[in-house]
Amino acid sequence: MNAANKRKDTMDVDKNAKRVKKECSYGDKCYRRNPAHLREFSHPHLEAILDTSVGGDYTIPPELSLQRQLILEQLEIIVEKKLYEPRSSSTKTPDPPPAKQSNNAPQTIKTDQKPESSTSKETEIKLSRDVKDSKDDKNSFASNSDKKDTSIKGDGEKKAVDSGKTKDDYRPIVPPTRRATEYLTVVRPEGKMAAKHAASAPYHIFYTTIAAAKETHSQPTSITFLEILDRSLGELQCSLQINFMVEPAWLLAQYYFAGYSEKKLTILYGEECADLKNISTKKPHVEAYQVPMASPFAKHHTKMMILCYEDGSLRVVVSTANLYMDDWENRTQGLWFSPRCPELPPDAMPHDGDSPTQFKKSLLKYLAQYRTPMLSRYVARVQRCDFTHINVxxxxxxxxxxxxxxxxxxxxxxxxxxxxxxxxxxxxxxxxxxxxxxxxxxxxxxxxxxxxxxxxxxxxxxxxxxxxxxxxxxxxxxxxxxxxxxxxxxxxxxxxxxxxxxxxxxxxxxxxxxxxxxxxxxxxxxxxxxxxxxxxxxxxxxxxxxxxxxxxxxxxxxxxxxxxxxxxxxxxxxxxxxxxxxxxxxxxxxxxxxxxxxxxxxxxxxxxxxxxxxxxxxxxxxxxx
Incomplete structure (x- = not known):
């Protein structure tokens, strides 16, 4: 990220290393991989691993073995961005030969990096413990299904998909095996959002719940991200997230806790994010596209969601918040959460069902500015829905x-x-x-x-x-x-x-x-x-x-x-x-x-x-x- 952006990865490294960090409230359960978060907050369990590492070998304690891949990625970011200086760094010795370990021994991960002058870094990961992939999937926030999304052709090319509701297109709800309260700061009761949304008429304006201000937790106009996905609003079929900054782990965790970890998700984003570049290879139901900008001073700054439901209806959310944990905790954000836009009759024309404010026409014109076939599914859904009751x-x-x-x-x-x-x-x-x-x-x-x-x-x-x-x-x-x-x-x-x-x-x-x-x-x-x-x-x-x-x-x-x-x-x-x-x-x-x-x-x-x-x-x- 360049210096003009909100989270500056080019800050003075020495100054940040000396600054006393506040300890992350999630402890060893922290799943975040955002450099800004790892810079701002201390993670004792990661720092302990770095302090005791020799060369490129990381010894993962047995109690954290199920999080080995996540911990490896977090360590790589900390080392690459120089966000922490190990206490034992001055006495480290060259890489020793890999040692054999029993199945019950702590897991060792070897990371070999090319010199900084290399244009691309290659990381070799050696795992000494044999753990089945299925066990890891059950313990991940959003486990992958064996089903592959046939709409994805390679890393960059996307095929236009008929968004009509078919049996083959249905992806079932996957109940989470973990409790949201263990990972999210504020969790509101499930099944209440439909009534809350109805009570917000005629404005349908909400402001994000402030974690540190308990008075906001029960306000009728306060909202959490998880409430946006509440099933009382309908069962989600697919969704489009258009945003500037996206933290994939946080976003996928929200979908996981909502039971939508296998639902089709399309992400258009602006700020550089390595985890999104090839996310389809790890999460076949997720596709991402970085919007190109002609100038370094220009930003893809829009924050919008199109939520498509199994009954053919949709809702539009226009927001001020990035898809990033900090933006949804102690910052004042606002969003407009549209009423349900039902499906039009089969013989309706694409321009039918517009509102007195011509919201549908304006939305279609805006989506057309992207000129990417990845949006064809959502353009078709907008064309087939009735927006007549939209008042903005x-x-x-x-x-x-x-x-x-x-x-x-x-x-x-x-x-x-x-x-x-x-x-x-x-x-x-x-x-x-x-x-x-x-x-x-x-x-x-x-x-x-x-x-x-x-x-x-x-x-x-x-x-x-x-x-x-x-x-x-x-x-x-x-x-x-x-x-x-x-x-x-x-x-x-x-x-x-x-x-x-x-x-x-x-x-x-x-x-x-x-x-x-x-x-x-x-x-x-x-x-x-x-x-x-x-x-x-x-x-x-x-x-x-x-x-x-x-x-x-x-x-x-x-x-x-x-x-x-x-x-x-x-x-x-x-x-x-x-x-x-x-x-x-x-x-x-x-x-x-x-x-x-x-x-x-x-x-x-x-x-x-x-x-x-x-x-x-x-x-x-x-x-x-």
Missing amino acids: FLVASAPGGHFDMEFGMTRVGSLLRQHCSIPRSEQQRWPLLAQASSIGSYGKEPRLWLTGDFLHHFTKIKEQPQTLSQPPELKLIYPSLENVKQSHDGLLGGGCLPYAAEAHFKQPWLNSFLYQWKAKSSHRDKAMPHIKSYTRTSPDNKKSAYYLLTSGNVSKAAWGNINKGNAALRIMSYEAGVLFLPKFVINEDFFPLEPNAPNRLIIPYDIPPTKYTSDMQPWVMDYLH
Whole structure:
């Protein structure tokens, strides 16, 4: 991962080695292989193995023998990334000849690595203990079936699959043999999500449960990943996960505990992940595709799910969270979980069953941007489902030049120009609250983009003034250093806030727009925000004109930059969000924000926001170095 990304594998190794690590709460049951996690947390059982290793030989204690493959992979990552310096490293001797061992002796794993200058590393694994593969499969999070998925042709080529429900396509539920409570921090009762989802109408907005804030565990709008897969919503047939960062072990564990360890799973991802490159060879029911990007500054940043059920229906989830454990524990995330979209009659046309918001049309247009046959199954499912009851607009971004106002900030502006009901006489009195987890580079002056094109499009109204006037106030909500210090995870809580000191040094004027992260009303004050949301509030803070929940931060890469020559909107990244407009959701002009109001819109942070004090500075990732 490069230095511009959230989890920086190129951090100063010496500094990280000296920093005192917090011990992983999972102990020797930790199944994670993410370098960021192994860097941030201490794992005594792995460190003990490294401390006693000689040369390339690792002695695995008998009580951990069933986890030998997982432990080997974790050790390889720690050694390769230099995340731990063994205490006995200075006295190590050359590799001795392999010794014979009895069946009851501890298992020895030999790892031979080529010099660092080699372009590819080859690892030879020698196991001295004979353990049957079937025994390991029973004790893995997601065991492989003997059945092979015939839709996968080689590592890279995927054949379009007819997603119609057939007997051959059915993959049974596999009840887990382990309890989720042994591995997951917060586990809600099974079978309750359908009722919880119904009670969330008309918004269907949820915020992730905060592990360290027990008050959030029972909130009706709190959700865990496992609840998204709850069988009360229907039996899953296949699912599409579109995301930026993916931790395969964590994600597959969620499917395992849901009983879906053999269900078809397709993953589109952005951030480099070695475990996903050839995952189909180990997990035939899982296929993965890394979305290519034209620029190193561009990101495949979308967080979306399409969940297809055995009865032909589907649900769409648009989220702000990566598929990574930290993002679902002590960070504030938001997601929209669509109602069930039933299957259309057999004679229906692909464009039938769209909503007044044209959500289906927008979703199909967004999926078409990927130009990969791997999505043909899910495109066909979307075409055959009824979206007429969806009450939100899909607002997405895709790389390239756009003239049609279908993506990015021109999409936002076009919709607000048609439907935002703020009176012209009050236009300047309704501020824009832009809440983000990262800040872009805007130039020497705010008018070059931030208070120029960006603010202009996000504050359009139906009665748009025809003459130039003073724009509404912009309040940019982003955590200060003080906010992060008091978070549940201390400074590590800022790991999801990748703003750089170098960027802030070039735009010191930004401080006058900054507001703190305060969320006491939702018990998320100490859960740093990875959520991104935008709204405009009334002068008395009792009403909202709209609410946009999205993966897009306040940046040119996410929302685009208008070319002054041909007026094309140039977008660099993939993003996805949903726009809530009162007329379509509650048939009113504005959303109520007061606590006891009917159909209240719940926003996770405190309104009105609190401005930075004169001595405050925004959080920058450099504080972690």
